Amino acid sequence: MSLFNIFNVAGSAMNAQSQRLNTVASNLANADSATSANGEPYKAKQVVFAATPVDESGATGVNVAAVVEDQSPMKMVYDPKNPLADGKGYVTMPNVNVVEEMVNMISASRSYQSNADMMNTTKTLLLKTLSLGQ
């Protein structure tokens, strides 16, 4: 019964989207973290999605292939009183783009909802199939 595959497909997509939501949360939380355990300012992280076949029937799920660091330049803020300021009085701040992260968050939650809807529809269909002939 291949309809069961849809649970795997939707499940993998929901898992991937929730991981994306997780990185968004950590990026937003650390938008002002000028230093960290290794002394470097926080760098924004992004997930990379990849399509993966769930079985040989052609159904394709999603998995998170990698979590990469954002390569965009760090923000330089002029704040000479800050102990982290360099010789010219600039502090290196994380390269988190708050607007981009908010968009990312909305997109992830919408996709998550779509997949949850898909699971519900499939569940209805399967239950109707079980009562076939009655």
Added chain:
Amino acid sequence: MLNRLDDMLNFNTQALRIRDQRQQVLASNIANADTPNYKARDLDFKAALQGALQGSSAAGGTTLDTTSPGHLAGNPGLTAEAGLLYRTPAQGSVDGNTVNMDAERAAFADNAIHYEFNLTRITQQIKTMLAAIQG
């Protein structure tokens, strides 16, 4: 008698199998709406149903080898990649993804209704036959 019953249910059974497969393909499209370079796919329902009903390899299926006239031809049905086509994107996107979420969700809902329709038809046919048998 049994053959007749089989023939009667065959059409809707095959249609149901293809609806089932299409549902899976559409689910994959919706799941991969944010995957870079993913190309949305769909199957040609009409061609797939014709192929399944004729049991031919037109839909990409394999046929059974018959070495004696008594052998049954067999119905290969659908195989994995049989008749899967790529969608023509209505609007291109920078990441190479061709999933149009609105179209996919509409197709998903449409396919679900058709699946239920086929189920209902089979149920009705079973009831018709039961009525005929019981008198």
